[in-house]
Structure formats: C-alpha cells, structure tokens
Amino acid sequence: MGKQVLLINDLAGYGKVALSVMLPLMSYMGYQIYNLPTALVSNTLDYGKFDILETTDYMKNTIKVWEELGFCFDVIATGFIVSEEQVKIIEEFCRKESMKGTLIFVDPIMGDEGTLYNGVTEQTVAHMKKLVGVADYIVPNYTEAARLTGVEYHESATISEVDEMIQRLGNMGAKSVIITSIQQDGKDVVAGFDHKTKQRFTIPFYNIPVRFPGTGDIFSSVLLGKLMEGNSLYDSTKKAMDTVSSLIENNRNNTDIYKGIPIEKELEVLKI
Template sequence: MNNVLSIQSHVVFGHAGNSAAVFPMRRLGVNVWPLNTVQFSNHTQYGRWTGSVFDADELQSVIEGIGAIGVLARCNAVLSGYLGATEQGRAVVEIVKMVKAVNPRALFFCDPVMGATGGCTVEPGIEDFLVTTMPEVADAMMPNHLELEKLVGRTIETVEEAVDACREVLARGPRIVLVKHLIDRNSRADTFNMLAVSETEAWFVQRPLYPFARQPVGVGDLTSGIFVARTLQGDSLRDALEHTLAAVNAVVRATYDAGRYELEIVASQDEIAHPTDRFPAIRVTGQEVGRWA
C-alpha cells in the first residue's frame, strides 16, 4: 500500500487542508500520515478563527521520530499545502530531503497555496518562497490559475498560454503541473476548467460550474489529494486528471444540491472512489483555440 505524508493545515470544523484531503486519499486506497502545519477552529474564509501555527522545528522533529522507528522509507510521496509561516516552507524542503534520502523513489507534490483568492490568508513571505524555491524541489506542482501566473510572472488568458506557462515551470524541475482551476477566455462562463501538463503531454478537461451563493472552500485541497492518490495508484496523467475532475465534481454537486457551504465529502465517498459521471479530457496540441465547449 502506498503511504503519503500530507503536510497541510487542519481545521476542526469543516473541510480544508488535511481535513479535505486525507479522507478522500484513504477512500481511494492510499494510507495517509497527516502532519498539520496549523490547527484552526475553522477555515479562514469565515473571517474569524482561533488556533495556532505549529513551530517549524516541531514539524521536522515529528518526521525525525518516524525515521527513528525505521519506517520513513515506506513513505511513497510527500504532499504539501497550506503553510502557516515561511519557516514551515523551509522545514518542508528539509523533510522532503529526509524522505528521499531513505526512499529515492518518493515523490513530492507541492500545492503552492498563496492566498489572495476567496479570502484565504497566508503570512507574508510564503508566496515568494513558493515561487522561488519550490519548483526546483517538487516532482509535481499543483497551482490554481492565479498561482500559476505568479510562478511565471505574467498574465495567462488561454489554455495555450497556460500550457506554455506550465512548460516553463517544468523546465525548473517538476515532472507534472496540474492547474486545479484554469480561467480561459475561450471557455463558457458556466464551466470549470482543469489542465495537466508534462514534458510530452497536455490534457484539458471541463466540468459544470455550480452557481453557489458563495463557493465552498477546500475544493483545491480535495483536488490535490485525489490527484496524488490516483497518480500513486498507477493512473496515466490523463486518467488521473479525468478521475480527479469527476470525483471533485460529484462532491461539489452533492454540496450544491444539499445547499451546504462545507463540502459533502463523506456523503460522496462512493463517488470519490467510483465517479458516476465522466468528463473526457482533450489533448492540447495548439490547434484548439476557441473550440472548448
């Protein structure tokens, strides 16, 4: 069984960070070792929360403890998400080095949470660290649209421009870039777009965009977790993308139908594992401008 060390935030109420990603990964057959960067009462988009940020040295100490009992080599992947402080970013890099020292085949998936969308709050300095340091360390980067723009330092308006930006990020080290939410001027306003790019492939896929009064939080964390799990289970880039989009669509649709703000993850667990609806990905070759549904 694959084991993922998931270094993200934790909220006691609701679904964000590890609270959104751990259960879906386990439901997909991947064992998860959650390491929380923060523990908050709830996610920050409520505008108020309590809790604390864990010390970066404490994060490393926990992993050293796992190493001390001789099981760190069983870690197949590290997934990082929300960071509560820049020092935690440096700790993540050291933790990845520790894991790869005992298991060189282990993969590092970086979800570069930079804030500035939907009220998400991150500390000053984290964005710069994610932009300047993480692409050289990560095996896969999983930004949203705004984060991809920050990674390459320019505006992106089309799928083709996004593919070019992803390839620019790939040139810095990662094998895969997953754009968890892509804004494309040629797509219909009622669609939600995703893109997965490697050195030789680029796949674009869409699902419905549900008209929430306020969009639920944690969709990106849910997306990253499912993509990591499906990749570790041996999916091709296209298959991992298609399963991820379909599973996330099922959760979001169930949340919308229930009139909820917090994601209906547990209620949708069977759909996470075996999505009913499928959305075929389109290979991007540079000839598809204006052809998206």
Template sequence: MNDTTKILTIQDISCYGQCSITVALPVISAFGIETAILPSAVLSTHTSGFTGFTVRDLTEDLPAIQKHWESEGISFDAIYTGFIASAEQLDYIKDIIDSRLNPDGLVFVDPAMADNGEFYSTFDQEFADKMGELCKLGDYILPNTTEACYILHKPWKPDFTKEEMIEMAKELSDFTKRYVILKGDNHRQKEMGMIVLDKKEDTLNFVYNDKIDYLSHGTGDVFASAFVGSTMIGKTPEAAAKVAGEFTKKAIEKTIGDETHTYGVKFEQAIPELYGLLDKFE
C-alpha cells in the first residue's frame, strides 16, 4: 500500500444500525486507506430487529455513476463488495470491476446474503447462484457456512466437523481466483475458527479466536472490513484473518452488558485497539 491507495466498497447504507457502509468506511479508513463508497441501497435502518423500515433501491443509479467515473478517470486499487440489493446489481458490479479496477487491483467479495441456515429476507437460491458468479471475480471470498452451502447447493447444519469444513473450503476454491476465507468453524468447544485456503499455493490453514456466545447483526461486516484493511496494508491472509477476528471479538466485548444496544456492535470503541492487533499479528 502507498499513500495514494484507494478502495471502493459497494454495499448498502443503513442510516441507523451498525452495518455495511457505516462499518466499512470508518474501519477501512482507520488503516489510513482512502475509501470510496457506492451504495447499493439506502435503508432507514437495517432489517434485523426493526419494522417499517424504508428502502431505496439504487440499481438504476449504478450505470450512470460508472459512466461518470469513467469520464473522470477514477479508478481503484481494490473493490470490496458486501450487501447487494438485487440480482440485477450483480451484473452492473461485474462491469464496474472490469472498468474501474486498476491493473493488479484486488477484489474482495463478502457474499452477504444469509446466516444461521437461512437467506436474508430479500434473497433466494437464484440470487445465490448469481452471487457465486461474482465470487469467481474475487481474489478473496469471505462466506460464512450458510452462504457457502447456498453457493455450493449443499445442506446446512449448525455444526460441521473439521473434515467437512475442509471439504467445503476446497469446493469453494472453484469460486475464487485465489483465496477462500470460510468463517464459522466451531468444532472446538471454546474457540471459533475459520479456514484460509490459498488455491495457488495449495495450502489450507485454520485460524482461531476465543469464542463469545453472542449474536449480533453487523459482525460479519466488522470482520470483513478489518480483513480488507489488514490485507491492503500487507498482512498475510492468515494474519489478516486473525486481526479481523480479534477486532470483531473486541467490538463484541464492548457491547456485551448494554441491553439497549441490540442493533449492532460497538466497533467504534474497539478502533483504538486495532493498531495493537496489527503489531501483534504479522
């Protein structure tokens, strides 16, 4: 990375609720990286735990934004995709990657569409299949086990064995240019793990963090944003996964005990501790 590095993140803006762009922008910026945004939709709140929220789908705006960037010569060293509002947007995003990513630029795809064995309310298998095609443009893909199962057309279950996780990661290697970061291994009682697979070097490693029994909306976005930032400043995928996992754990720890804070995690309070994690994990 240098002082001109620019990342584009494509995902929704939830005006209230700590997720998507309102996580990605501050977290990646904390790494000293200029972060541009392309909203896929604008919501009054996120969709978990709120009722009556408003949604403005921005699909029709994407081609015009791309065209303007082309006329201005705007391009990016990395593109990081998160929550995408519609299957139609996936085609536009492919065009943006092809048009606006610098040579040797990196693509990070977080296929944010499902968790705990279920699709988010606006998605289905047809969307998952198109998301799988977007993943194939990614240098890094970051699915959880539910998203992985939908991409692979496999049944999901709450607990996978270590061997099953390894097999799933290997199958996902057909859906990435190089790296699979498969989240959600819980075969160790007191630790939560993820697999880091490098198809080019034919390596597969587990990365573990202490497990916290706490579920919250937005933790996947906290993890992915910290992973992207860590990678872009030169961390190995294993180190970036460790930094991202520990940062997410600290954000959860800042939130536990506050019964009024049910809509996300207090990642902002963990940002000052991020720099110590970067020094700790090489």
C-alpha cells in the first residue's frame, strides 16, 4: 500500500486547482490520499467573480475527531490557507504530527509578482513563518520567499540574494528549500537546497507565455510524489518542472484556460 498523504488545501467546485488537481494526480501516482479543505471555492479566482466558504470550524472539529480515532499520516502537505486562525491551527497540528515522524511539506501560498494576495496579512506571514519552521520541505515562489525572509523583492534576484533567502529559510527551521518562479541574474530558474546532500542547485527553464491556474499545485504534487519514491530533491524538482512544462504545452490552445489543466486526461505524462 502506498504512503498515506494528507492534503490541506482549498477545494474548487469549478476548475482544476488545489485539491481538485492534487487528488487525482497523487492518487494516480499510487498514494493513499486524504484531504482537509481549508475552504470551498466556487471556481478558480481567474474568472474575477467567486464565492469562498471558510471551513475553520470544520477543520478544528475534524482534527479533534481524527486524533480521537487515532488516524495518522506518513506525509502532510499544506497549500492555500485562508486566515491567520487557520495557519495557527495547521501549524500546531503539523508540529504535533512532525514529532511522531510525519513528513511535513509546505507550500506557503501567500502572494506572487511582489505582492500578497487579497486577505493575506502580515499576521498571516508571521504565522506562516512558524509553519515553515516545522517543514521538511518548503516550496515558496520568489515573492513568498522574499516576504518570509525580509529580503527585498526585485524583478531579478542576484545569486547572493537567492542564497540569502535559502539560508534564512533554513535558519527558520525549514530543512530543504525549493524557490520557484524566480529570475536569477535575468534567467528564469528554480533554485533549491537539499538538506540530505547539502547540495545547492539551480535549474533553468523556458517560460511558456500561457498562464494556467493550478500549475503550482501540479508542481508540488509531482515533486512530493517523486520524493516519496526515493528520488533526490534535484531529480524530483526536474521531473516536476518537466511535467508542468509538458502539460502547459499540451493545453496552451485550450479555449478556457481559467479552468486549469484537465489533469485526468493528462495523467500519462507522469510516466515520462
């Protein structure tokens, strides 16, 4: 039986993002997948109009029930968290589970292109730092890494700035770090540090000029799945990058890109 993975993320009713894309993808990879929705979202936010139902009370009660029933997980992966209170709840839960040997994988979704998303406060950032502190692997984008570490955001970061962010995230408690969506000295790259090998690496990529919602969730799913197969962080990152690139290329002419990538008909790409 595959490892038991708990996904903590939002659930969209219309569109393939967050849990809607991670559940089928990671199930296809052979893992036992469970979920704790942080919010029910009517559709992907790209449409410009949406409704969000926070599930904070449900989360509290569910965690309590699970603890009473003795449920346990090999891995917990966190994604979009709606409020400061939710970050606190999840941080406490992950801290407890980490002490039992559960692997903690954190995608600290807070912003992009230099700014925080609507509703994300400095308090949220402060709580997210605590969650980062219990993480075995974190995958912030450049904006999120800069916010978490206090390093100034530029359109293009220098190698020393990237090194400083990775160092500061490590000092906060994160073991391995992957920073996505970053321009380093004018080149699009993913930058990482593997705590097992002590290897610092940079992988360049070609930025396809089509934006699909949910590609970050696909990246995290493949990265985590490959890590659990026993692959190195470098190889897992490269596989995740190649997968996302192939999926974008395969779907770049879709009539409605706001739906995200229709992952169920694309699962064969994982066999590459």
